[in-house]
Amino acid sequence: MSPSRVGAITKRILxxxxxxxxxxxxxxxxxxxxxxxxxxLLRGGGDVPKMGIVNLDSGPLxxxxxxxxxxxxxxxxxSMSPTDANGRLRSGxxxxxxxxxxxFSAKAQQxxxxxxxxxxxxxQPGLSQSILQAVSQSFVGLAGQAGGxxxxxxxxFLYGGPSFDTLDYFGAAFIGLVVFFLVFxxxxxxxxxxxxxxxxxxxxxxPLRRAEIVLxxxxxxxxxxxxxxxxxxxxxxxxLHVHNVGNVALxxxxxxxxxxxxxNLGIFLSxxxxxxxxxxxFIPLVIVPQVLLAGIIFPISTEPGPLxxxxxxxxxxxxxxxxxxxxxxxxxxxxxSLQLDLGVVLGFCVLVILAxxxxxxxxxx
Amino acid sequence: xxxxxxxxxxxxxxxxxxKQPALDGISLxxxxxxxxxLLGPNGAGKTTxxxxxxxxxxxxxxxxxVLGRRMPQLAVLARVGYMTQQAALYPxxxxxxxxxxxxxxxxxxxxxxxxxxxxxxxxxxxxxxxxLSGGMRTRCSLACALVHKPDLLLLDEPTVxxxxxxxxxxxxxxxxxAAGGTAIVVSSHVMDEAERCDRLGLIRFGKLLAEGTVxxxxxxxGVDRLEDAFLKLSEVSS
Numbered sequence: 001m002s003p004s005r006v007g008a009i010t011k012r013i014l015x016x017x018x019x020x021x022x023x024x025x026x027x028x029x030x031x032x033x034x035x036x037x038x039x040x041l042l043r044g045g046g047d048v049p050k051m052g053i054v055n056l057d058s059g060p061l062x063x064x065x066x067x068x069x070x071x072x073x074x075x076x077x078x079s080m081s082p083t084d085a086n087g088r089l090r091s092g093x094x095x096x097x098x099x100x101x102x103x104f105s106a107k108a109q110q111x112x113x114x115x116x117x118x119x120x121x122x123x124q125p126g127l128s129q130s131i132l133q134a135v136s137q138s139f140v141g142l143a144g145q146a147g148g149x150x151x152x153x154x155x156x157f158l159y160g161g162p163s164f165d166t167l168d169y170f171g172a173a174f175i176g177l178v179v180f181f182l183v184f185x186x187x188x189x190x191x192x193x194x195x196x197x198x199x200x201x202x203x204x205x206x207p208l209r210r211a212e213i214v215l216x217x218x219x220x221x222x223x224x225x226x227x228x229x230x231x232x233x234x235x236x237x238x239x240l241h242v243h244n245v246g247n248v249a250l251x252x253x254x255x256x257x258x259x260x261x262x263x264n265l266g267i268f269l270s271x272x273x274x275x276x277x278x279x280x281x282f283i284p285l286v287i288v289p290q291v292l293l294a295g296i297i298f299p300i301s302t303e304p305g306p307l308x309x310x311x312x313x314x315x316x317x318x319x320x321x322x323x324x325x326x327x328x329x330x331x332x333x334x335x336x337s338l339q340l341d342l343g344v345v346l347g348f349c350v351l352v353i354l355a356x357x358x359x360x361x362x363x364x365x
Numbered sequence: 366x367x368x369x370x371x372x373x374x375x376x377x378x379x380x381x382x383x384k385q386p387a388l389d390g391i392s393l394x395x396x397x398x399x400x401x402x403l404l405g406p407n408g409a410g411k412t413t414x415x416x417x418x419x420x421x422x423x424x425x426x427x428x429x430x431v432l433g434r435r436m437p438q439l440a441v442l443a444r445v446g447y448m449t450q451q452a453a454l455y456p457x458x459x460x461x462x463x464x465x466x467x468x469x470x471x472x473x474x475x476x477x478x479x480x481x482x483x484x485x486x487x488x489x490x491x492x493x494x495x496x497l498s499g500g501m502r503t504r505c506s507l508a509c510a511l512v513h514k515p516d517l518l519l520l521d522e523p524t525v526x527x528x529x530x531x532x533x534x535x536x537x538x539x540x541x542x543a544a545g546g547t548a549i550v551v552s553s554h555v556m557d558e559a560e561r562c563d564r565l566g567l568i569r570f571g572k573l574l575a576e577g578t579v580x581x582x583x584x585x586x587g588v589d590r591l592e593d594a595f596l597k598l599s600e601v602s603s
Contacts, residue, residue: 198453202509205419206470207443 022278030284037292037307044304049127051077051134052085052097059105065116068138069098075134089119089158092337095127095301096120098135112149114139122157123328124299125169159329164243171242172327173296173320175232179255180262180316181287183225187266188279191217196275214357218263225259246326250333254322257345261315264352271359290316315348371430372397372517372548378417378427379571387413389571390427395550395564397516400543402562403552404595410571411552412450415519418550419447432516443472446515450522452502454494460505461490464512471513480512483538485531500526507535511542518542518549524558536561556592567598574598 017024053069055062069077080088085097099117101107108114118135120128132155139151160168194200203213233252236242244251269286273279292298293307294316300308311317322341325331331338373395380388387410395401403411416422417429420437429436432444454463464477481487484504494502503526511518518539524532536558539549543563551562559565560579567574567582575582575598579591586594 197456198449198451199455201421201449202447202453202467203470205416205421205442205445205447206467207439207472208470209439 023281026281026284034284034288034292037289040304041292041298041307044307046302046304046307048074048076049095049130049299049302050093051075051131052080052088052094053077054082054085054097054099055079056082056102057100057104058102059109061105061108062100065098065100065138069134072134072138074130077134085119089121092121094121095124096131098131108149114149114151114153116153118153118155120155120157122160122164123169123324125164125166127299127302128157159245160243167240168243168328169324170296171236171240172244172323173294175236175242175251176255176258176319176323177291177294177296177316178232179225179229180258180319181283182228183221183259183262184266184269184287185280185283186224187217187221187263188270188273188282189276190221191267191270192273192276192279195270210357210360214264214267214353214360217267218260218353221263221266222256222260225263226256229255229259242327244327245330246328247332250326251323254319254326254342254345257342257349258319261345261349261352264349264356267356268352268359271356290314293317294320296320315345318344370396372399372432373401373418373550374428374430375414375417376428376430378414378424378429380413380417380422380424386571388417388424391568391571391573392427393566393573393576395548397548398543398546400539400549400551400561400563402559402565403550403568404554404559404565405552405568406554406599409568411568412521413571414568415447415521415550415552418517418519419445443513444516446471446510446513446518448507448510448518448520448523450525452499452506454502454506454509456495457493459491459493460486460497460501460508463494463505464508467509468512471515473513476512476514480508483511484508484535500528500531503527504531504535514547516547518547520549520551522552522554524553524555532558556590556595559591567595569599 017027051069053066055066057063066077066079069075070079080097082099085094085099088094089097097119099119101115101117104114104116116135116139118132120131122128135153136151155162157164194203229252233248233255237244237248265286269282270279273282293300293303293311294314295311300311300317303311318341322338322345325335325338325341333339333342371394373393375394376392377390378388378392379386379390389410391410391414403414405411413422417424418431418436419442420439423437431438432441434441455466458466461477461481464480465474468474468477468480478487481490484507486501486504486508489497489501494505497505503523507520507523510520524535527535539551543549551558553559562579564576564578565582566576575585577585582598583589583591583594586597588594588597
């Protein structure tokens with residue numbers, strides 16, 4: 001072992017990086033950006049889950065519970081009428097509500113039983129958990145006053161149910177994400193290989209039009225992407241038994257749109273990379289922030305305000321929302337929320353197709 | 366008249382990369398059926414000139430006319446074959462698949478066998494390109510450039526890495542194509558190859574230093590060997 005030979009390699013690596021400013025920027029910049037984003041997301045004073053209180057109690061206890069809940073810091077609770085609560089639950093405006101029946105006080109005093117109805121939207125387990133916790137905490141005070149009281153809430157779910165687990169919730173989002181991510185990386189690298197091995201130069205010196213190149217690429221990779229989408233979907237539904245109440249064909253359409261968008265995003269972004277190495281660097285820049293902000297892990301409704309605005313412009317947000325709408329809520333094409341999701345994803349597809357075709361000319365000329 | 370006789374007409378073409386002039390007001394004409402050699406040291410502007418013929422380089426000044434059409438124009442590229450310096454091929458495809466692909470994008474599906482036989486790769490047609498030797502890749506790349514029977518064939522250092530025996534055969538083939546009316550532009554810094562061209566253009570610093578047949582150039586420089594002529598003419602001008 002010769003120290004000078006080892007040293008030569010070490011030195012060469014550092015020299016290479018000195019000239020590759022983009023990699024340096026990524027190496028030292030990206031971790032800070034991602035951590036800052038994560039920090040802001042978790043500690044940025046995001047909104048707490050919204051819930052409703054329907055107090056029909058003819059006795060005094062309902063009022064106490066309501067005011068305890070309203071002053072809670074873990075949820076943002078407000079009083080409303082039963083029909084209002086039901087409507088807002090369905091529109092997704094509130095994540096749940098607690099209904100205190102007219103005999104609430106009477107029952108608590110006579111049979112030492114606290115039996116509120118808790119209605120949960122159910123599609124986001126994190127939010128449901130927060131609400132259940134806040135509600136049970138608001139009864140701790142009562143229990144202390146009376147002593148020996150049993151807490152037996154009746155919980156109902158609008159979507160999902162008690163057996164609805166984390167995989168059911170994430171599964172819907174991941175079906176889209178896996179396809180989007182892999183197709184993006186494969187296309188970007190393939191297109192850069194075309195540039196690196198000189199064949200792109202040949203293509204540009206042929207009678208091929210730019211649109212023909214982009215379209216040909218798109219169709220080729222779309223075939224692969226569709227097969228992959230079908231495989232992922234079949235595995236999720238048949239092997240993992242991910243919760244699905246929606247139309248499988250509709251899920252596939254949304255997946256396919258994402259795959260097409262990913263193909264074209266790959267072509268477009270590969271124009272801004274010289275090497276395959278640089279293409280892979282787009283992952284922390286393009287993919288990670290989307291994964292954090294698209295509502296896959298953290299519900300968008302509880303993000304800090306500015307991040308909510310950012311989430312609302314990310315196409316992945318709509319794709320994830322669309323998949324959840326279909327799979328968890330059983331949405332079909334008549335739902336305006338699903339129309340919006342599909343529309344945004346479709347619009348994004350068109351945008352990246354155009355972007356890919358335009359940049360191709362600029363870089364080759 | 367001019368557009369019928371000439372396959373290539375370059376007039377006062379200039380192109381800079383940054384501050385470095387790659388082509389500096391170059392003008393030349395190449396006839397149909399002619400084998401024209403572009404001769405010059407590394408970095409003289411040979412490749413840039415060839416790239417400007419297929420519209421990959423947009424000149425800042427001057428005009429390029431190919432097969433009677435003012436460039437850039439896509440349709441005329443169907444009649445042009447371009448072999449890049451690097452053997453630009455798809456390494457995961459077989460030799461035959463590569464040739465067929467380049468034929469197809471130029472609008473010609475047949476002629477694959479002919480092209481592969483021309484470069485003596487028909488027996489190896491099923492081999493995946495990444496398993497071929499450097500010389501074989503160069504030959505495969507050449508087959509890709511001529512599979513569609515172009516009227517203008519641009520070859521950027523075509524015989525690098527090809528053994529002498531096959532090189533002679535390839536040149537026989539080029540001569541046959543030229544006899545059939547194809548104009549061939551060959552860039553090279555190998556004098557042996559230059560000797561085989563009908564006419565030569567000596568390029569340095571993006572300028573045309575001298576042009577003519579091998580004999581004319583030797584006479585002009587007053588030397589017997591083309592290599593000496595090239596060195597001498599380069600000196601005079603710089």
